[in-house]
Amino acid sequence: MSTIPEQPSMRAQFSDAFDSPLDIEGFLSTLQMLIREPAVVGTEDSFFRTLRRELEEVGVQIQHYQGVLVAKGKDPDRLILSAHIDRHGLLCTGPNEFQYAAFIAGNQSEQTGESVSEQLMESIADRFCGQRVQAHLPYTGTYQGQASITRSYVCPERRNLIFELDGLDFLHPGTPISFLDRLRIEEGCLSAQLDNVLSVAIIIHLFRHGFQGTALFTAQEEAGRSWRYALAWFQRQQFWTDRLIVLDTSPYPSRATAEKQDVVLRRKDANGAFAEPLTNELVTLCESLGVRYSFKDLYVEMLNASRDKPLSLGRTELGRLVAATDGKINGATLQIPTTGYHTTNETTTLQSVTSTLKLLMALA
DSSP: OOOOOOOHHHHHHTHHHHHSTTOHHHHHHHHHHHHTSOOBTTOOHHHHHHHHHHHHHHTOEEEEETTEEEEEOSSTTSOEEEEEOOBOEEEEEETTEEEEGGGSGGGGGGOOSOSHHHHHHHHHTTSOTTOEEEEEOTTTOOEEEEEEEEEEEEETTTTEEEEEESSOTTOOTTOEEEEOOOOEEETTEEEEOOTTHHHHHHHHHHHHTTOOSEEEEESOGGGTOHHHHHHHHHHHHTOOEEEEEEEEEEEOSSHHHHTTOSEEEOSEETTEEOOHHHHHHHHHHHHHHTOOEEEHHHHHHHHHTTOSSOOOOOOOHHHHHHHHTTTSEEEEEEEEEEBSTTSTTEEEEHHHHHHHHHHHHHHO
16 A cells, blocks of 8 residues: 655644544555545446455455445444545546536436536636546546546536547547546645545544444445435345434635634535434534534525525435435434535645544544
C-alpha cells in the first residue's frame, strides 16, 4: 500500500491527531490509495474489487450483491454504516462524444430537478476546463489513455453536461473516464474528489480499529439509485433498523462557512424526518467530545427565508429509504463539510475528519 510522504509541518500542526489512537497517518494512506482507483458512477466494478481486497485483509464477512457490497463484523446489528462508492466522471456515449456520467439518458427518469446535484449543474459547468482525465475499461479498470477537457457546457436538449476533450476519440460507447486525481494535504486541509471516497476510507479505517457492526457500500448514488440497492439488501434479510448512519460530504459555498462546524447533521431531508433518538445520540456525543456541529436542514431553511427560488433540502440515501419503507428503515446522517463540491478540488479540514472518526468510534 502507498504511504503518505513525511510532512513535518502537518505533524507539527496536528501532532495530537497523528499520535493519537485514531491513527490518522494510516487513514491518510488508505484514502490516498482509494482516490487513485477509478469509480465513475455506473461503472464501479473495479473499485468494488479493490474495496473487497482491503476488507478481506481485516477479516470481516463480505457479501457482494448488485450495486452493494456488505461487510459484517461480529456484532452486525449494533450499528449499520452506509457510504456510496461512486464518484463523478464522464462516459463516452458516441464517436468523440462525452457526457457527465451521472446524468446520461438512462438516468433521466431519476432526475426531477429537486436534487442538489441538478441544481448545481449550471454552476459547475465551467469548472472543468483544463482538467486531466483518464479512460479505463468498464469492468477491469484497465488504463486506456489520458486527455484534457477543453470545453464543458450544459446541453439544454439532453439536460446534461457535455465535454470536449483533446484526445480519446478512439474510445467506444460505454467507456468510463475518471478525473485524474491525487490527494493533496495543505494547511490542515485535504483536497481531492472526496465525495464519497472519504467516507469509504473512514469505514475501512473503523474496521481496522475494531468496528464490529455492518457497513453497506453502495453504487450509483450520484445517479439517485444507491438507495434501491441498499433497500434490496434490507428486504433480502427482512431486517429493519433505526440505527443506520449514512456518511457523506456536505457542500458549502466558502471555507469560512464550511469551517463553522466540524460535522453536519440533519433532522430531515426533502423525503421526511430522520430517527430522533440516534440523531440526539450524535448530538450528545458531539457536545461531550467538543465537536462542533450544525444541522444542514436548518441552514438551508435559513437561506431560503431570503431567497425567491428556494434551495432543495436534498434527497439523501437515508431519506429515500425512510420514505420507501414508511420508516421501518431509519437512522441519521453524518456528513463532513466541504467546498469545491463535485470537483477534484473538494476540500475539508483534517479536524473534520478526526472529529468524524472520534464520533463513530465512540458510538460503535
